[in-house]
Structures are given as C-alpha cells and as structure tokens.
Amino acid sequence: MYVVDAHCHVISDDVTRYPRAPIGGKQSEWAVSRPVTADAMAARMDEAGIGQGVLVQATTAYGYDNSYVLDSTRKRPDRFVAVGTFDPLRPDAAPALEAATGDGGLAGVRLFTSGSTVPVQGEWFAAPEAFAFWEKAGEVDVPVCLQMRLGPATRQLHEVLERFPGVRVLLDHIGYPDIAASPADAGRTVAELARHPGLYLKLTHRNLERLRDAGKEAAAFLEPVVEAFGAGRIAWGSNLPAAEQSLPELLRLAEEVLADLPEQSREEIFAGTAQRLYPDLAQPTGPAASGAARSRT
Numbered sequence: 001m002y003v004v005d006a007h008c009h010v011i012s013d014d015v016t017r018y019p020r021a022p023i024g025g026k027q028s029e030w031a032v033s034r035p036v037t038a039d040a041m042a043a044r045m046d047e048a049g050i051g052q053g054v055l056v057q058a059t060t061a062y063g064y065d066n067s068y069v070l071d072s073t074r075k076r077p078d079r080f081v082a083v084g085t086f087d088p089l090r091p092d093a094a095p096a097l098e099a100a101t102g103d104g105g106l107a108g109v110r111l112f113t114s115g116s117t118v119p120v121q122g123e124w125f126a127a128p129e130a131f132a133f134w135e136k137a138g139e140v141d142v143p144v145c146l147q148m149r150l151g152p153a154t155r156q157l158h159e160v161l162e163r164f165p166g167v168r169v170l171l172d173h174i175g176y177p178d179i180a181a182s183p184a185d186a187g188r189t190v191a192e193l194a195r196h197p198g199l200y201l202k203l204t205h206r207n208l209e210r211l212r213d214a215g216k217e218a219a220a221f222l223e224p225v226v227e228a229f230g231a232g233r234i235a236w237g238s239n240l241p242a243a244e245q246s247l248p249e250l251l252r253l254a255e256e257v258l259a260d261l262p263e264q265s266r267e268e269i270f271a272g273t274a275q276r277l278y279p280d281l282a283q284p285t286g287p288a289a290s291g292a293a294r295s296r297t
Contacts, residue, residue: 002051003050004270007235008237009036010038011062018062020062023059038068038080048250054274055080064086069106084110097137113147125153126160134160138167143170143200144167165198170200172202179214179221180210183217190224190225202234205243212257231272
C-alpha cells in the first residue's frame with residue numbers, strides 16, 4: 001500500500017538562512033528539543049516506507065515565513081509538497097494568496113488559530129475581513145488547512161463552509177474532538193460536519209492515540225465519521241516531530257487503529273485523499289515511487 005504523510009513538519013539547522021520567528025514570539029517545545037530537517041525527514045520516510053509527504057509550515061518556529069518548506073519542496077519535488085501558514089486578515093490577502101500559490105509555490109495554506117504559542121485565539125478566521133481570502137481560495141482552488149478546536153468556534157466553521165462552499169478545508173487533527181470523554185458523542189459531533197462537502201478531516205496521532213486507548217469503543221467514533229465523510233475525505237498525517245514517537249511507530253499506530261476498515265478505505269486515508277487534494281503527489285516518480293514500493297510490499 002502506497003503511503004503519503006499528509007502532515008509533517010521540518011525545521012532547518014541553518015538559523016542564519018532560516019531565522020526563527022514564531023507567532024507570538026514563543027517556540028513550541030518540540031521545535032526546540034527535537035527539530036527534523038527536510039533531509040532527515042526524507043530519510044525517516046524511507047525507513048518507514050512512506051513515499052511522499054506534505055510539509056506543513058512549522059508555525060511555532062517560522063510564523064508566516066514559509067521559505068524553508070518551499071525550498072525543501074523545490075529541492076525534492078518528487079517527494080514533498082509545501083503547505084504554508086497564511087494570514088487571511090492582511091489587507092492584500094487575495095492577491096497575496098494567488099501569488100503565493102502560483103507555479104512553484106505553495107500547494108496549500110494553513111490558518112493557525114489555537115495553541116499555547118498563539119497570542120490571540122478565537123474565531124477571527126471567519127471575520128468579514130477574511131472573506132476576500134476565502135473567496136480567492138475557492139477561486140484558485142487552494143486547499144486550506146484549518147488548525148482549530150471544535151467547541152466555541154464550531155459555529156464559525158459552519159458559517160465559513162456555508163458562505164464559501166467551493167473551498168476545500170482540511171480540519172487539522174479533526175479539530176481535537178474529545179474522544180477520551182465519549183467516543184460516541186465525539187463521533188456524532190464530527191459526523192455532523194460532513195454535511196459540508198468541502199470539508200476534509202486530517203487524522204493524526206492526536207486522535208489515533210485516544211482511539212487506541214478507547215479499545216473496542218473506538219468504533220463508536222470511527223464508524224459514524226467514516227460513514228458520514230467517506231474515506232475519500234479523510235487523510236492520515238504523522239505530525240512528526242510534534243509527535244514524540246518515531247515515524248515507523250506513528251504509521252504503525254494508524255495502521256493498527258484503522259485495521260478493521262476495508263482495504264480500499266485505508267488506501268484512501270493513507271494516500272488517495274492527499275493525492276487528490278495535492279495533485280503534485282498523484283504521480284510519484286523516482287525515489288518517492290521506488291522507495292515506497294520496496295518498503296510497503
């Protein structure tokens with residue numbers, strides 16, 4: 001089975017060329033203690049048998065400066081695509097988005113709305129000042145990763161998806177649903193979001209660890225979510241190195257939790273969904289194709 005990591009982070013060891021500039025001025029712990037360069041990420045992917053990866057900007061290291069993910073992708077276009085952090089409230093958001101995602105640019109963008117390093121948290125992604133960004137994202141068909149927590153901001157998520165139905169939105173970490181408290185309740189909450197056809201889910205260790213811990217009760221979350229969205233709107237991502245485990249361990253975790261799904265569904269979650277969202281991943285060549293074929297057969 002071919003595997004694409006839809007959510008991994010890279011950080012350069014060259015702080016002169018790529019200076020740190022985290023949003024809020026504070027780097028996350030993992031960005032300091034266990035950074036992974038793009039070269040190291042490629043080597044770890046080889047070890048795990050992962051063909052390609054989506055390099056999601058390490059916002060807690062570089063803020064809105066997407067230089068490193070872009071340079072890393074240009075160095076290995078057969079292996080990576082880049083998703084950069086973007087500010088939808090900037091006055092020139094629409095033309096800036098179009099320029100940033102043009103030929104040789106970002107394959108997608110990410111809005112970073114919550115976390116310990118974010119100075120202002122809330123629902124600003126749905127503010128009227130962001131409408132020009134959302135309209136342009138739909139016009140140029142750029143996938144938008146939305147890092148947010150379900151709860152108070154869920155209403156604003158619905159509003160954005162209803163106002164801009166042509167935009168494809170990936171909900172990072174599935175919006176951190178409270179699976180530990182009640183897999184069934186969390187499953188119903190997430191499944192209800194599927195009525196928006198442009199919404200996709202990004203399944204990472206933050207969800208998979210709780211599903212593993214839930215044991216047989218994990219089905220109470222997975223079954224309604226997969227039925228409502230379909231596997232073709234769910235993508236797996238490791239979240240390395242924010243996740244402490246090794247890449248083979250993170251992939252194995254996902255394989256174990258999703259083992260009861262039909263093979264076709266697993267193929268979608270582990271590669272197909274990401275390849276449709278990011279067409280540059282759809283035709284792997286060179287090391288990306290041959291390396292994965294050797295490792296996953």
